[in-house]
Amino acid sequence: MTATAIRVLLADDQTLVRAAFAMLVESARDMEVVGQAATGREAVALARTTRADLVLMDIRMPDLDGIEATRLIAADEDLAGVRILVLTTYDTDENVVDALRAGASGFLVKDTRPAELLDAIRTVAAGEALLSPGPTSRLIARFLRTPVAPATGGPACLSERERGVLALVARGLNNTEVAEALGLSPLTAKTHVSRIMGKLGARDRAQLVIVAYESGMVTPGRL
Secondary structure, three states: OOOOOEEEEEEOOOHHHHHHHHHHHHOOOOEEEEEEEOOHHHHHHHHHHHOOOEEEEEOOOOOOOHHHHHHHHHHOHHHOOOEEEEEEOOOOOOHHHHHHHHOOOEEEEOOOOHHHHHHHHHHHHOOOOEOOOOHHHHHHHHHOOOOOOOOOOHHHHOOHHHHHHHHHHHOOOOHHHHHHHHOOOHHHHHHHHHHHHHHHOOOOHHHHHHHHHHOOOOOHHHO
């Protein structure tokens, strides 16, 4: 295990599932499990006491579900650096959209291959969102039915270039792909994304996707 190991908190109401995830996470040299929670309330409490870098959060839990737990963690200024990766049984679960709105940085289905799960943890812990042009976009397009206007006024506050960058991010492109599409350097693309997040008050790229769909900037027909 490295000195900068990713500190992972596991939140799932099934003991065997938590045990399996714990074994997998501990098998990685760059990760460690710092806590296990069986309910949403336990997840919130342990996020505060363990100072985890990332919470692997199940949606369906007793006492307080994963969505509300995600919202509480995301709203806590003392936990600003904690990233949340949501787990769902099916990739058609509309609750995933609510979790992304609440502050999650991405989602995985529970039958994800072990190596992919570990890569996902690394991606989200590094501050990126776990998005893909296929399933994430289809999921959001299908279930995003009740718009929630961003406090900043949405994409209207963005420059034309920033709106173009946001549209590409919403379709699942990473910074390198955005740069290639717009003829920019990767550093410039990254700077644009950071500025957009600042203007829209978004924690990460996952919330940028939500804003783009809610504003009508990206629609299912354009995927």
